[in-house]
Amino acid sequence: xxxxxxxxxxxxxxxxxxxxxxxxxxxxxxxxxxxxxxxxxxxxxxx
Numbered sequence: 001x002x003x004x005x006x007x008x009x010x011x012x013x014x015x016x017x018x019x020x021x022x023x024x025x026x027x028x029x030x031x032x033x034x035x036x037x038x039x040x041x042x043x044x045x046x047x
Contacts, residue, residue: 009041 006041013041
């Protein structure tokens with residue numbers, strides 16, 4: 001994944017976190033989007 005895409009994913013997650021600061025929303029976002037980058041980032045987040 002390019003650095004630009006990674007930055008965009010991180011920005012999107014940060015925006016989502018600001019809007020709804022609860023973890024279940026991240027889970028819902030991941031399952032809804034099925035975006036590989038987002039999923040991988042989420043898995044790293046969980047570690």
